[in-house]
Amino acid sequence: MRVTMIGTGYVGLVSGACFSDFGHDVICVDKDASKIDRLNAGEIPIFEPGLDVLVADNVKAGRLTFSTDLSSAVPDADAVFIAVGTPTRRGGGHADLSYVDAAAAEIAENLTGYTVVITKSTVPVGTSRRVEKIVKEVAPDADVDIASNPEFLREGSAIEDFKRPDRVVVGADTEAARNALKELYRPLFLNETPMLFTSRETSELIKYAGNAFLATKITFINEMADLCEKVGANVQDVSRGIGLDGRIGSKFLHAGPGYGGSCFPKDTLALVKTAQDFDAPTQIVESVVNVNSARKRKMADKIIDACGGSVDGKTIAVLGLTFKPNTDDMRDSPSLDIIPILQKRGATVRAFDPEGMKEASNELPNIIPAANAYDALEGADAVAILTEWNEFRALDLNRVKASLKAPVMIDLRNIYNPQEMAQKGFDYHSVGRPLAEPSTK
Numbered sequence: 497m498r499v500t501m502i503g504t505g506y507v508g509l510v511s512g513a514c515f516s517d518f519g520h521d522v523i524c525v526d527k528d529a530s531k532i533d534r535l536n537a538g539e540i541p542i543f544e545p546g547l548d549v550l551v552a553d554n555v556k557a558g559r560l561t562f563s564t565d566l567s568s569a570v571p572d573a574d575a576v577f578i579a580v581g582t583p584t585r586r587g588g589g590h591a592d593l594s595y596v597d598a599a600a601a602e603i604a605e606n607l608t609g610y611t612v613v614i615t616k617s618t619v620p621v622g623t624s625r626r627v628e629k630i631v632k633e634v635a636p637d638a639d640v641d642i643a644s645n646p647e648f649l650r651e652g653s654a655i656e657d658f659k660r661p662d663r664v665v666v667g668a669d670t671e672a673a674r675n676a677l678k679e680l681y682r683p684l685f686l687n688e689t690p691m692l693f694t695s696r697e698t699s700e701l702i703k704y705a706g707n708a709f710l711a712t713k714i715t716f717i718n719e720m721a722d723l724c725e726k727v728g729a730n731v732q733d734v735s736r737g738i739g740l741d742g743r744i745g746s747k748f749l750h751a752g753p754g755y756g757g758s759c760f761p762k763d764t765l766a767l768v769k770t771a772q773d774f775d776a777p778t779q780i781v782e783s784v785v786n787v788n789s790a791r792k793r794k795m796a797d798k799i800i801d802a803c804g805g806s807v808d809g810k811t812i813a814v815l816g817l818t819f820k821p822n823t824d825d826m827r828d829s830p831s832l833d834i835i836p837i838l839q840k841r842g843a844t845v846r847a848f849d850p851e852g853m854k855e856a857s858n859e860l861p862n863i864i865p866a867a868n869a870y871d872a873l874e875g876a877d878a879v880a881i882l883t884e885w886n887e888f889r890a891l892d893l894n895r896v897k898a899s900l901k902a903p904v905m906i907d908l909r910n911i912y913n914p915q916e917m918a919q920k921g922f923d924y925h926s927v928g929r930p931l932a933e934p935s936t937k
Contacts, residue, residue: 497679499523500573502566502599504531506542506654506758506825507616507647508579513550514658516560518683523569524562535562543824543851546655570606575676577645578603578627579616582762589765591620600627604634612676614643618703618763620770624667624696641673644696646703651757652822659683663690667699704770707763708781713748714755715784718791721751721928731928732910751928753830753882753908754791756819761788761828792833795908799834799880800841802906802925808842813876813900815869816883816909817849817856824851826859830908831882835860848872850885870899878904884911893920903934 497520501512504526516522526532531541538555540548554560563569570576580595596617603613613631615624628642644667649657664684666677674693678685685691694702721731731751739746755761764785771778800807819829826832829852835845839862848866849856856863866872869888873879873896881888889911897903897920905917907926917924918932925931 497521497574497676498572499680500525500566500569500576501579501616502526502577502603503579503581503595503617504528504535504541504562505579505581506544506651507649508577509535509540509542509551510544510547510649510654510658511577511579511616511647513547513554513560514655515680516554516557517550517659518680520559520680522554522560523573524560525564525566525569526562527564529564532562532564543822544654545652545822550655566602567606570603570611571608573611575612575614575680576603577614577616579647582617582619582766584762584765589762589769591618591762591766593619593623593626596623596627597630600630601634604631604638604640607631607635607638607640610639610641610672612641612643612673614645614677615700616645616647618646618707618759618766619644619700620704620766621697621700623700641668641670641676642696643668643673643677644699645677646699648703648706651825652820661689663692665692665694665699665702667694667696669696704763704767707759708767708778708784710748711755711760711764711788712780712784714750714752714760715787715791717749717751718754718927719787724928725930728930729928730930734928751910753795753834753927754788756828756830756832758825758827764788792830793837795830796834796837798908798925798927799838799878799906802904802923803878806841807838807877810842810877811844811846811875811901812838813866813872813879814845814847814863815849815872815879815881815888816852816885817847817860818852818883821883821885822851824855826852826855829883831856832859834880834882835863846872846876849883850887870895873899875899875901877901878906880906881909881911884909893917893922897921 499515499520499522501508501524504524512522512524578599582591585592624642624644668674724731735749738744739749768782817831846864846866848869903922905922905924910926914932918934921934
């Protein structure tokens with residue numbers, strides 16, 4: 497099939513590359529000429545493991561191209577995906593649909609022949625009806641179906657998630673649209689990947705409900721971690737104990753500094769606002785949003801407490817700035833809340849992240865960038881681990897201890913063992929686990 501993907505952000509670029517790898521002819525369109533120039537030069541504007549090779553292979557095979565010209569990319573397309581951004585609108589938690597609206601109008605101006613227009617962006621319930629209205633107003637005689645096909649890609653493992661998903665969700669009202677989506681996902685259909693066909697409203701809500709539920713699991717175990725610290729229990733054992741229950745499951749039960757990223761923060765807010773608009777408030781999700789926001793501030797206090805109650809005049813080494821490992825994405829990362837609080841309390845922050853330093857220079861301009869983890873540690877009064885990159889899991893602890901002014905580590909991702917850290921002589925603080933007294937040997 498001939499596919500046009502509008503938007504070359506995280507979702508659009510990964511989806512376009514994967515569809516081309518399925519054998520479809522894909523044009524990825526973006527108004528940002530510099531981004532398209534980079535892609536045409538073989539540069540990938542985001543960090544996602546394996547994406548550079550996937551793009552290069554399909555460009556070489558002639559199945560994947562990039563363009564700024566939507567007017568030439570739409571007329572011959574069998575399917576047009578809208579994969580533009582839907583950020584949180586200023587002044588509230590509603591999703592900003594201005595990019596979706598603009599894409600819908602421009603698509604309508606260039607339609608020829610039967611086309612399926614599919615919203616891939618994460619959008620509130622009713623958006624595909626909104627897109628349909630725009631298309632019909634601009635091109636009332638167009639032979640077009642509007643469908644919803646939400647993405648479920650995890651940053652850091654997006655290609656695997658696209659090619660071997662738990663499920664594919666399609667919201668469509670006509671048999672022609674459903675058949676078109678079946679053909680697009682034919683390799684998965686043949687592999688008997690579960691494909692759920694629903695109404696468009698149901699499809700849109702599935703995406704929001706799924707993200708809100710996962711955010712709730714994260715927030716729940718973070719609150720259990722606080723209780724564990726008060727009663728002397730171990731949150732990792734609590735997570736294992738409840739996760740072995742098949743009704744609960746073990747995923748997303750890892751205590752830490754709160755959720756961040758491009759999806760959970762904005763999607764939970766958008767769901768809350770949508771529910772309020774329809775007079776069906778989601779009190780659980782509202783609580784999740786509030787607790788997670790407070791969580792990040794609370795983790796800054798945890799670092800300060802570990803430093804004797806004050807960081808004024810002290811240097812804190814921070815390892816990890818992105819919201820999770822294997823991405824350069826810093827959107828709503830806990831580091832964006834924690835580090836400014838430390839700085840406001842008088843700390844100098846020297847930080848390192850394997851992939852996030854470029855973005856950090858924009859988001860956290862007052863940090864001192866380090867060349868590597870050990871460079872960040874040199875002469876610091878304490879080290880705080882904010883993101884669990886693999887290279888932070890096997891630090892030379894003797895070197896860490898020798899580099900620090902005092903052997904104080906605040907591990908907000910629980911990647912080290914408290915007893916082993918105590919034996920090494922560290923004043924070690926983690927999340928939801930009992931403290932172990934450092935060895936004096």
